[in-house]
Amino acid sequence: MGIGVDASIQDTAYLAAACRAAETAKTNPRIRDEYAALFVDEDGAAGARQRVLAAGGDEVVARTVLIDELLAAEIATGGPRLVVNLGAGFCARPYRLDLRGCALVAEFDAAAVLDVKERVLAPHRSSCPVRRTPVDVRDRERLADGLAATVREAGAASTVVISEGLTPYLSGPDLAALAATLAGVLGDAVWLTDVVSPSSAQAMATLAQQAGAPVRLYGVASLESFEDSGWSCVDYRILDVPRRSAVPAGAGRPIGSAGSSRQVVDGVLALRHRR
Numbered sequence: 001m002g003i004g005v006d007a008s009i010q011d012t013a014y015l016a017a018a019c020r021a022a023e024t025a026k027t028n029p030r031i032r033d034e035y036a037a038l039f040v041d042e043d044g045a046a047g048a049r050q051r052v053l054a055a056g057g058d059e060v061v062a063r064t065v066l067i068d069e070l071l072a073a074e075i076a077t078g079g080p081r082l083v084v085n086l087g088a089g090f091c092a093r094p095y096r097l098d099l100r101g102c103a104l105v106a107e108f109d110a111a112a113v114l115d116v117k118e119r120v121l122a123p124h125r126s127s128c129p130v131r132r133t134p135v136d137v138r139d140r141e142r143l144a145d146g147l148a149a150t151v152r153e154a155g156a157a158s159t160v161v162i163s164e165g166l167t168p169y170l171s172g173p174d175l176a177a178l179a180a181t182l183a184g185v186l187g188d189a190v191w192l193t194d195v196v197s198p199s200s201a202q203a204m205a206t207l208a209q210q211a212g213a214p215v216r217l218y219g220v221a222s223l224e225s226f227e228d229s230g231w232s233c234v235d236y237r238i239l240d241v242p243r244r245s246a247v248p249a250g251a252g253r254p255i256g257s258a259g260s261s262r263q264v265v266d267g268v269l270a271l272r273h274r275r
């Protein structure tokens with residue numbers, strides 16, 4: 001499959017790192033990511049990204065906080081020892097969190113993103129082994145091969161998948177295909193992912209356009225893209241998105257153990273798949 005991640009989409013890895021660096025520099029940060037600033041230093045367009053950051057930085061930090069919480073809860077069960085991070089960008093979880101209980105964190109993203117990450121983090125020690133695989137997650141065959149290799153390497157019976165800030169770059173069919181690939185290769189797994197509604201995706205695309213960083217974004221209209229391949233929603237936390245009027249109050253709180261497949265609000269989901 002001759003596809004590749006657009007350079008403008010790869011650049012969003014710098015944006016997410018810039019959001020976490022800005023949060024870390026605050027007096028009472030919600031997360032501490034000392035590694036994020038290393039990637040801001042690498043970013044030739046750091047100044048230009050400040051405008052985008054001002055428009056959406058808080059949401060990026062909020063989703064990181066929620067995924068950290070949900071990941072910690074999964075790890076605490078003593079179950080999953082393989083963590084798969086899709087569209088991992090400059091996420092430094094194996095460095096900033098204690099993941100000694102994990103056999104492996106397997107990160108997937110575009111080659112150029114992973115090359116920068118490898119170089120920048122080389123002097124630093126992760127709390128568990130990390131394997132980085134360049135892949136466009138829309139390439140089902142290569143992704144399935146990469147996942148199967150990580151499962152073999154980790155020797156893990158169950159897996160936590162993270163996709164943070166990835167789904168807005170996947171069309172409905174691509175997201176459904178990804179869900180099917182993960183289900184097929186991983187069997188027993190929990191998938192922690194943020195999702196945005198179609199109206200939020202539209203609002204974000206407009207902001208990005210105004211900030212001079214045009215990018216095509218997709219919202220998730222229903223959870224059927226996940227449910228059709230056997231994933232069921234076991235937790236759903238609302239994201240605080242003050243710039244989008246259609247989102248109900250109650251940020252960060254669960255909205256139930258089984259999200260409706262007819263209504264998607266911006267949030268972080270925990271989905272479970274059983275073999």
Ligand SMILES: C[S@@+](CC[C@H](N)C(=O)[O-])C[C@H]1O[C@@H](n2cnc3c(N)ncnc32)[C@H](O)[C@@H]1O
Nearest residue numbers: 010012013016087088089109136137164165169
């Ligand atoms: C907004 S960034 C988020 C990065 C990271 N998850 C974080 O939270 O810091 C989106 C990331 O997804 C990656 N990405 C987008 N589409 C992708 C695809 N089809 N295959 C692999 N990676 C993709 C980009 O390269 C980028 O690193």
